[in-house]
Amino acid sequence: MQKQDLNVGFKDYNPNQxxxxxxxxxxxxxxxxxxxxxxxxxxxIDLSSVYNRFSENGASSYHPKLLLKVLVY
Known part of the structure; x- marks a missing residue:
């Protein structure tokens, strides 16, 4: 019997999709x-002032244009 790690999260896999x-x-x-x-x-719209506020450290962020589009819509 193989040891299985139950804490691993896998993306959906459906070969019949x-x-x-x-x-x-x-x-x-x-x-x-x-x-x-x-x-x-x-x-x-020029969003360069918004881009400059983002840090290169940490997790990746959603693109500011995407977020603004969702907010406005």
Whole structure:
């Protein structure tokens, strides 16, 4: 019998899944969806002052543009 570590967390594994990779968000979001407008506007904003506040130490963070898009939407 092999020793098993019960504290190990594995990502989901399902060899019978219908899609191996998720579809592109471009395919899932309709052309007239308001989220596309928010995306275009936030992409034009200079967020360099926000980027400078992040530390290189510690765990990785969500991208500030992503967080701002979610907050505005």
């Amino acid at each position: 219908l899609m191996f990779l998720p579809p592109s968000l471009e395919e899932l979001i309709p052309l007239n969806h308001p989220g596309r407008t928010v995306n275009q506007i936030i992409d034009q």
